[in-house]
Each structure stands twice: as structure tokens, then as C-alpha cells.
Amino acid sequence: MKVNPCKVSKLPTIRRLPAYLHLLQTLRAEAWKFVSTTVIAETLELEPIQVRKDLSLTGIVGKPRVGYAIPALIDAIETYLGWNATTEAILVGAGHLGTALLGYKGFAQHGLHVVAVFDNDPAKVGQKVHGLTVLPMEQVAELVARLQTPVGIITVPPHAAQEAADTLIAAGITGIWNFSPVTLHVPEGVVVQNEDLSSGLAVLSRKMADPARHNHQ
Amino acid sequence: MKVNPCKVSKLPTIRRLPAYLHLLQTLRAEAWKFVSTTVIAETLELEPIQVRKDLSLTGIVGKPRVGYAIPALIDAIETYLGWNATTEAILVGAGHLGTALLGYKGFAQHGLHVVAVFDNDPAKVGQKVHGLTVLPMEQVAELVARLQTPVGIITVPPHAAQEAADTLIAAGITGIWNFSPVTLHVPEGVVVQNEDLSSGLAVLSRKMADPARHNHQ
DNA sequence: TAGATTGTTAATCGATTAACAATC
DNA sequence: TAGATTGTTAATCGATTAACAATC
Numbered sequence: 001m002k003v004n005p006c007k008v009s010k011l012p013t014i015r016r017l018p019a020y021l022h023l024l025q026t027l028r029a030e031a032w033k034f035v036s037t038t039v040i041a042e043t044l045e046l047e048p049i050q051v052r053k054d055l056s057l058t059g060i061v062g063k064p065r066v067g068y069a070i071p072a073l074i075d076a077i078e079t080y081l082g083w084n085a086t087t088e089a090i091l092v093g094a095g096h097l098g099t100a101l102l103g104y105k106g107f108a109q110h111g112l113h114v115v116a117v118f119d120n121d122p123a124k125v126g127q128k129v130h131g132l133t134v135l136p137m138e139q140v141a142e143l144v145a146r147l148q149t150p151v152g153i154i155t156v157p158p159h160a161a162q163e164a165a166d167t168l169i170a171a172g173i174t175g176i177w178n179f180s181p182v183t184l185h186v187p188e189g190v191v192v193q194n195e196d197l198s199s200g201l202a203v204l205s206r207k208m209a210d211p212a213r214h215n216h217q
Numbered sequence: 218m219k220v221n222p223c224k225v226s227k228l229p230t231i232r233r234l235p236a237y238l239h240l241l242q243t244l245r246a247e248a249w250k251f252v253s254t255t256v257i258a259e260t261l262e263l264e265p266i267q268v269r270k271d272l273s274l275t276g277i278v279g280k281p282r283v284g285y286a287i288p289a290l291i292d293a294i295e296t297y298l299g300w301n302a303t304t305e306a307i308l309v310g311a312g313h314l315g316t317a318l319l320g321y322k323g324f325a326q327h328g329l330h331v332v333a334v335f336d337n338d339p340a341k342v343g344q345k346v347h348g349l350t351v352l353p354m355e356q357v358a359e360l361v362a363r364l365q366t367p368v369g370i371i372t373v374p375p376h377a378a379q380e381a382a383d384t385l386i387a388a389g390i391t392g393i394w395n396f397s398p399v400t401l402h403v404p405e406g407v408v409v410q411n412e413d414l415s416s417g418l419a420v421l422s423r424k425m426a427d428p429a430r431h432n433h434q
Numbered sequence: 435t436a437g438a439t440t441g442t443t444a445a446t447c448g449a450t451t452a453a454c455a456a457t458c
Numbered sequence: 459t460a461g462a463t464t465g466t467t468a469a470t471c472g473a474t475t476a477a478c479a480a481t482c
Binding site: 044103191203 | 228300314316323329375392398410421423424
Binding site: 255265278282 | 438440
């Protein structure tokens with residue numbers, strides 16, 4: 001029995017917003033001024049009505065017969081997602097995935113700025129990864145307290161994930177982006193977003209196994 | 218107006234199966250023999266009834282008062298996902314993310330085996346990445362034809378994604394795991410699974426912006 | 435046996451889609 | 459103006475949750 005006090009979810013819509021944003025930025029770069037949901041839907045293989053419903057969540061209004069002003073729409077989505085301000089984050093786990101995420105330029109576009117990397121492997125501590133020196137886990141508390149970093153990214157092996165989360169939360173982190181395949185148990189007020197790649201692989205595997213190949217992306 | 222010929226989706230369930238699998242493997246390593254949906258639900262922060270509905274998709278049946286036999290359940294999920302057989306894949310785009318995915322040991326557990334890496338950057342061609350030599354894109358066709366590789370992983374920059382997909386499809390690839398933030402246009406019969414990280418970041422951003430912090434993972 | 439647990443059938447909830455009036 | 463497009467209200471669809479009989 002789960003009591004959901006306020007029913008603001010709209011999760012599927014939120015997941016689609018970055019795709020709209022990316023397309024709009026491409027169109028803006030091509031000097032487009034307006035775009036209709038018909039065009040957006042065709043490009044992203046969605047239904048026009050769904051695009052309109054999605055965009056309305058950001059509060060934007062369009063012009064009948066013309067569509068939406070692209071710069072205003074970009075601004076509305078970025079504001080809604082909070083991506084026009086910088087959010088500082090720390091990353092825990094300087095393995096392959098952690099290193100890749102650090103090197104990924106795309107995050108900056110979404111306002112995410114990784115300011116420090118931690119690992120509890122002495123062999124990794126002190127090494128440079130994409131311009132950042134790997135710090136020992138003992139320094140998490142001091143750094144988060146000093147910089148008031150809100151977000152922690154967890155890219156450690158599964159067995160170390162809960163402990164990493166505990167350390168982050170104790171230090172004052174309130175949002176965790178969890179790339180490990182374990183469910184983190186966190187106190188109220190701490191937000192967790194799971195990004196386990198095996199979910200996606202499971203979907204791909206099933207779609208391919210299905211004799212009737214429908215390519216609903 | 219979209220006509221869906223057969224309505225086999227169950228996507229949310231399929232997304233959760235890897236989490237069940239991971240937990241079950243942990244329990245098995247701890248010498249557990251049986252597990253109830255009550256225990257699974259508590260660990261994964263789900264509802265017992267949802268766990269039962271999900272597991273029933275794989276065809277497994279449990280024993281009242283006892284739960285499910287762990288080895289049989291693991292086997293049922295792996296079979297359902299096709300993860301007990303090896304699937305060969307090639308990867309296009311030897312950048313940060315591509316390199317990280319190659320180094321990620323987890324895929325082997327899910328039966329995914331990357332047999333070749335491609336890139337159209339001459340500076341990258343010929344270099345070794347996690348034991349594989351980066352090949353030029355011109356060799357995709359020959360290799361896929363020879364090895365009959367079913368899956369292609371796309372980790373190229375956005376502007377190169379559609380062309381990469383076209384090359385893969387022309388070579389005979391029928392499943393694409395797309396890590397770029399663009400919607401790939403593919404012919405019928407080709408399956409695409411999008412794995413754009415910015416969707417997850419969008420959800421995290423909104424959850425954190427929300428004054429009422431509900432941590433529904 | 436008693437009672438925990440499964441699995442089915444029905445109810446609820448939320449997301450998607452359809453219909454259509456309003457707009458420029 | 460005519461007609462493409464928006465945005466609202468209603469209908470449909472699928473997923474989650476609830477109720478409860480069956481089981482060992």
C-alpha cells in the first residue's frame with residue numbers, strides 16, 4: 001500500500017525532453033526560427049499530439065499555423081530541466097565507465113560540471129583523469145562540505161555501491177546518479193536516478209528475439 | 218493513427234528483469250536456495266505483487282509458502298532474455314564512451330561479446346583498445362558478412378550517428394544499441410534501442426528541482 | 435494444521451491517443 | 459479568407475495495484 005502524496009510524475013515526458021532539446025539546437029544551428037509539432041514528430045518518430053502534450057509541460061505556448069519559436073522553446077526546456085545553470089557533481093569510481101563519463105563533453109551542455117573524482121583504490125589515487133587528480137574516499141566529506149556539491153555520480157563495482165552512497169549522503173549529497181546495478185537504500189530527501197545499462201540491453205535482447213520485429217524506439 | 222499488430226510490450230517489466238537477475242546471483246553466491254517475492258521486493262524497493270507479475274512473464278512458477286527456486290529462476294530470466302547464449306557485436310566509435318563500454322566486464326555476463334571496433338578517424342585506426350585493433354569503417358561490410366554479427370553499438374558523435382547506422386544496416390546488422398542522442402531512421406526489421414544518458418540526467422534534474430523529494434527509484 | 439506465499443481476476447491509475455474547437 | 463496548427467477535453471490503452479482463492 002503506497003500513498004503518493006503529490007502525483008507529479010510525467011516521467012516519460014521528462015525522458016523525451018532531451019531529444020526535443022537536441023533537435024531544436026540542431027535546427028537553430030541551421031537558422032530555423034519556428035518549428036511545428038508535425039516536423040518534430042516526424043524527425044523523432046513520435047506522434048504530433050504527444051509532442052504538443054510534452055512541450056506544454058514546460059509552459060511554452062505555440063502560434064497556430066506557425067508552430068513554436070525555436071529559441072523560446074529551447075529556453076523553456078532548459079529552464080524546466082534546470083540545464084541553463086551549472087550543477088556541480090563529484091564522481092566516485094575512476095574505472096572505465098567513470099573515466100568515460102569524465103571525458104564526455106555532453107554533460108557540460110546540460111550544466112553538469114564534475115569537480116572531483118574519488119576512488120578507494122590506492123593504485124588509482126593521485127593519478128590524473130581528464131585533468132582531475134583522483135582523490136581518496138576519505139576526502140569526500142571535506143570537499144562536499146566546502147563546495148556544497150549537490151550531486152554524486154556512482155560508477156563503482158556493484159559490491160561497493162551502497163557504501164559509496166552512504167559516504168556521499170553522510171557528506172551532504174542530495175542527488176545520486178547511480179550507474180551500478182544495485183538498488184541503493186537512501187534516506188528520505190535523497191534522490192536516486194538509476195542508469196543501469198543492462199536494462200537497455202535487456203530490451204534490445206527481447207526486441208531481437210521477438211519474431212515480429214517492431215522498431216518502436 | 219498507429220496500428221500495433223501484436224501488443225507484446227511489457228517493456229517496464231523487461232527493464233526490471235536485470236535487477237532481479239543481479240540480486241538472485243548475489244543470493245546464490247551466498248548459498249540461498251529459495252527466495253520469496255516479499256524478500257525480493259524489499260531489497261529492490263518494489264511491491265511484492267509487481268515482482269510476482271514480472272517473474273511470471275518468464276514462465277517460472279513458484280511454490281506457495283516457499284518462494285522460487287533460485288537456480289531455476291536465474292535460468293528462466295537468462296533464457297527469457299537470451300543471455301545464456303553469446304551474442305556477437307561490433308562497436309562503432311572508439312571515443313571515450315566506446316572505449317569504456319569495451320572495457321566493461323559486465324557485458325560478458327549478459328552474453329554480449331564485442332568482436333571488433335571501428336572508427337573513421339585515421340588517427341584512431343590501427344590503435345589498440347582493450348585488446349582490439351580499431352578498424353576503418355570501410356571494413357564493416359566485410360567483417361559483418363563474414364561473422365554474421367547481429368548487433369552494432371553506436372558510440373559516435375551525434376552528427377555521425379545516422380551514417381554509422383546506415384553503414385551497419387547495409388552490412389546486415391539487425392539490432393542497434395544507440396548511445397547517441399539522435400533518433401535513427403531504420404528500415405523495418407531493424408531493431409533500435411536508444412541509450413541516451415541525457416534522459417536519465419533530465420529525470421535526476423527534475424527530481425532534485427522538485428520541492429517534494431520523493432525517491433521513487 | 436495454520437499461515438505464509440503464490441497466482442488469478444478485477445480495479446485503479448496514469449500515459450497515450452483521438453476528436454475537435456480555437457486561432458491566426 | 460482557407461487551412462494548417464495549436465491546445466483542450468474525452469476516450470483508449472496498458473501498467474500497476476488490490477482483493478482473494480488456491481496451495482503446500
